[in-house]
Amino acid sequence: MHDDLGKSEAALVAARRENLAALRSRSGDPFAQTRYPVDTHTHELLAEYEILAPEEKAESKRWHLAGRLMSKRKMGKTIFADLHDRTGKMQLYVRKDEIGEDRFADFNDMDRGDIVGVHGFVFRSKLGELTLHVLDFVVLGKALAPLPDKWHGLQDVEKRYRQRYVDLIVNDDVRDTMILRSRIISGMRRFIDAQGFYEVETPTLLHVAGGAAARPFLTHVNALDEQLQLRIATELNLKRLIVGGMERVYEIGRIFRNEGIDTTHNPEFTMLELYCAYWDVHDMLAFNEALMEHLALEIAGGSTDLTVGDRTISFARPFARIGYLDGIAQYSDGKYTRQRLLDPDGAAAILRELGLPDSPTHGHALDKIFEHVLEPHLIQPTFVMDYPVLISPLAKKKNGDPELVDRYELFANCMELSNAFTELNDPDDQRARFEAQIAERAKGDAEIPEPDWDFVHALEYGMPPTAGIGIGIDRLVMLLTNQSSIRDVLLFPLQRSHG
């Protein structure tokens, strides 16, 4: 990035270097500064002095504020400027007759983007804006690269993702969304921790990536000279911990799936998985419902209604419930019956009626039918209950209805938000399910993982009845922050290595 500047950009950088040299010769090196005694932030100051009347001064109290200089308006022997910090922005005011010729020149030699610490008092300007009257300042870092347009910011989507640091500097809403993401995750942790769960970390590098259907990334460990896979779920290891007696565990961690990249998929994404011994799927549903309402209340500031696109989605409990098979039947006017859906030929026929391509497996066909028939109707938060066992290889069968499992998925805005079930703890049944998967994999479904036989062995030591849940954090954040692309809730979405 240092040798290939265009002439025009090089000239802008050169001008900034001249200003840096002038600062160095007059007042010392900005890059030699190591700290600044910041004692407030812009947002706090604006709140504290809200009552000031126009042109009123609060001279007795002096403050130290630091941040990035984002605009400068010189008016002869005074300068107005805007300082941004992580809480917002505040106007600065400097007078030549107060700080002297050299320091005024220093202030004037600062460029848009420079980092500065300012000391002074608050007043309200003639036109009504709360402003820090600067009595002293220290340049704490020089920006050599020119910033994007002060009014339009950085619009180029590619540059915004590749140079997120610039995007964050000039586009306030990006920072706001990322802060919201942070708050959603910490709010989630607090809610979960309050119920006695242990947060754990399980390996990312695995010999066999299991617990979901997805193609894994491959890597290699030199010390062992072995090929390893990056995890596609945390499920199997977390259940090993339940076997081990930890009873309540969760992990918020990065998952890797070597598949498509689009507005709802990034190759690495963040998932919460949580397991609770002695709960069943109904306990988990209640927990899930309470968690979602809690997060919505925190984000929407006391309301359970969220605006998503041009819709309002209400997270007030209780959420709607619908059966997986019942729902498909209902939204097909009774045409797609349980009997047809649970029969491989019947499901294949429905696929053709819908004009969809053939699926390699029965389970795949069911997913496609669900996606086309039921999912488009799931706008308000809805628990879809009682999934067929053939698409749920790790869930416990329903007592009295062995074709179904005790499982639900929560949908909102036609998007899956969570997936939960009563965990299968019968090792013989689990072994049989894995063996059935080997057959499906042989039919050409490359996303079905190799069985993790040690997991079956773990179950042989005895696992208490347990409920588990997985929540895709990125998609949840998309919903809660009203973003339509996953890239806009990721600080550094994956881009091709060219730019």
Next chain:
RNA sequence: GCGCCUUUAGCUCAGUCGGUAGAGCAGCGGACUUUUAAUCCGUUGGUCCCGGGUUCAAGUCCCGGAGGGCGCACCA
């Protein structure tokens, strides 16, 4: 993988029928002691994404390629 759109100054964007590159902001110089997209005067700045082709002449038309966005397909 397929389709549509897009790429012009540091940034945001114009660029007509093919006639030889424009604006605003930023920068630089100047005026200005309560401005706020400050204002006013002057001014620098271009690999028109890359490579071919057609043409007297290509930012513009044609072909190929690259990056990016969106949609479809794929993706529990």
